Amino acid sequence: MEVLRAFVNSPIGPKTTHFWGPVFNWSLPIAAFLDTKKPPEVISGNMTAVMCGYSALFMRFAWVVQPRNLHLLVCHACNETVQLYQLSRWIKAQHCYLQEFTEER
Amino acid sequence: MASSKLQALWNHPAGPKTIHFWAPTFKWGISIANVADFTKPPEKLSYPQQIAVTCTGVIWSRYSTVITPKNWNLFSVNIVMAGTGLYQLARKIQLASTKQQ
Numbered sequence: 214m215e216v217l218r219a220f221v222n223s224p225i226g227p228k229t230t231h232f233w234g235p236v237f238n239w240s241l242p243i244a245a246f247l248d249t250k251k252p253p254e255v256i257s258g259n260m261t262a263v264m265c266g267y268s269a270l271f272m273r274f275a276w277v278v279q280p281r282n283l284h285l286l287v288c289h290a291c292n293e294t295v296q297l298y299q300l301s302r303w304i305k306a307q308h309c310y311l312q313e314f315t316e317e318r
Numbered sequence: 319m320a321s322s323k324l325q326a327l328w329n330h331p332a333g334p335k336t337i338h339f340w341a342p343t344f345k346w347g348i349s350i351a352n353v354a355d356f357t358k359p360p361e362k363l364s365y366p367q368q369i370a371v372t373c374t375g376v377i378w379s380r381y382s383t384v385i386t387p388k389n390w391n392l393f394s395v396n397i398v399m400a401g402t403g404l405y406q407l408a409r410k411i412q413l414a415s416t417k418q419q
Contacts, residue, residue: 229384230377230380230381230384231381231384231385233377233381234377234378234380234381237373237374237376237377237378238374238378240366240369240370240373240374241367241370241371241374243366243370244364244366244367244369244370245367247366248364248366248367251364254362255362255363255364257351257355257358257364257367259351259354259355260348260351260352260355260367262351263344263347263348263350263351264348266344266347267341267344267345267347267348270337270340270341270344270345271341271345273337273341274337274338274341277336277337277338278338278385278386279385279386279387280385280386
């Protein structure tokens with residue numbers, strides 16, 4: 214109980230935006246995870262490539278920001294993983310389209 | 319006078335020598351990618367992704383004013399991100415409503 218109370222009242226607890234920022238940030242890897250079940254046509258190559266760079270940089274940011282935010286670090290590590298996976302699916306699909314196009318000719 | 323101001327910016331705690339500068343600067347890429355996708359047909363947009371982009375944009379605008387150092391670069395990029403997300407959602411919703419009719 215004491216631990217819970219300490220957490221709730223802490224400077225990175227649920228009364229602060231340092232908590233809710235990362236909570237909402239989870240929507241990005243969750244959205245990407247839902248999209249892994251969909252065909253690669255819905256993947257935006259631009260957006261996915263940018264997300265890979267973005268999460269890499271924000272993992273570093275989460276470590277050095279005051280207050281240090283390990284929750285944010287974990288969130289971006291997960292996002293990096295799923296975005297890289299989506300990027301690989303997109304690249305594979307592009308390669309298939311190119312093959313189909315050259316075969317038709 | 320201009321050089322001292324420039325020096326002040328260069329040495330700022332959220333300046334170009336720090337991740338507090340480069341992380342938000344790279345985040346502009348998300349909004350730019352989303353703007354590039356304005357020409358994509360709405361059927362090919364992802365509801366989960368655009369909702370996520372909008373919500374994170376909104377909440378991170380608040381976050382960027384309470385961290386140390388306060389980060390106006392991060393603030394502005396999240397405002398724009400939320401804006402592009404809302405526009406993309408509006409396009410998808412509009413298509414869905416015309417299809418229903």
